[in-house]
Amino acid sequence: MSKNLxxxxxxxxxxxxxxxxxxxxxxxxxTINAIEKGDYNPSIKLxxxxxxxxxxxxxxxxxxxxxxE
Amino acid sequence: MSKNLxxxxxxxxxxxxxxxxxxxxxxxxxTINAIEKGDYNPSIKLxxxxxxxxxxxxxxxxxxxxxxE
DNA sequence: TCTTTTTGTCAATTATATCATACATTTTGT
DNA sequence: ACAAAATGTATGATATAATTGACAAAAAGA
Numbered sequence: 001m002s003k004n005l006x007x008x009x010x011x012x013x014x015x016x017x018x019x020x021x022x023x024x025x026x027x028x029x030x031t032i033n034a035i036e037k038g039d040y041n042p043s044i045k046l047x048x049x050x051x052x053x054x055x056x057x058x059x060x061x062x063x064x065x066x067x068x069e
Numbered sequence: 070m071s072k073n074l075x076x077x078x079x080x081x082x083x084x085x086x087x088x089x090x091x092x093x094x095x096x097x098x099x100t101i102n103a104i105e106k107g108d109y110n111p112s113i114k115l116x117x118x119x120x121x122x123x124x125x126x127x128x129x130x131x132x133x134x135x136x137x138e
Numbered sequence: 139t140c141t142t143t144t145t146g147t148c149a150a151t152t153a154t155a156t157c158a159t160a161c162a163t164t165t166t167g168t
Numbered sequence: 169a170c171a172a173a174a175t176g177t178a179t180g181a182t183a184t185a186a187t188t189g190a191c192a193a194a195a196a197g198a
Binding site: 139140141142143144145146147148149150151152153154155156157158159160161162163164165166167168 | 169170171172173174175176177178179180181182183184185186187188189190191192193194195196197198
Binding site: 041042043044045047048057058059062063064 | 111112113116132
């Protein structure tokens with residue numbers, strides 16, 4: 001998987017640390033870190049939760065036009 | 070969790086069975102069934118895969134305005 | 139009506155997302 | 169320079185997504 005820079009920058013735009021976002025979404029800091037890094041394939045529920053905290057939609061943060069998988 | 074009727078109807082609109090969609094996305098029929106029924110909290114990767122097969126976006130199929138979790 | 143397909147569901151197993159704890163490095167603030 | 173915060177990683181444990189196999193009921197086609 002590839003890094004999620006859209007997530008990283010959206011979080012930065014809200015001036016939130018990984019821990020802030022983790023607390024706001026009810027997961028651990030390591031989970032947010034792994035998602036940004038591209039190590040995890042998060043659940044849709046967590047993605048929606050992250051989107052709502054950051055004021056973005058799923059398409060804005062988690063849609064990748066050129067995916068191979 | 071609640072049923073995903075948007076997924077169910079989008080699949081029907083493409084005249085695909087649960088098995089058809091399962092084959093197209095590389096998972097089993099039971100997995101598609103569980104997602105439509107709301108038993109599973111699928112991964113974002115699988116959601117994207119489903120969206121691409123059905124010609125929809127994440128927001129169209131997996132965004133729920135009123136979520137409690 | 140009969141046959142086939144589709145759906146719903148169950149149990150056991152496997153794969154993996156996430157947690158909890160911990161530590162090193164980098165960045166930020168003073 | 170120093171202290172504090174933030175990030176990057178690593179490990180073992182746990183929860184659950186997903187698999188495989190199977191069977192019954194419902195829907196669709198002949």
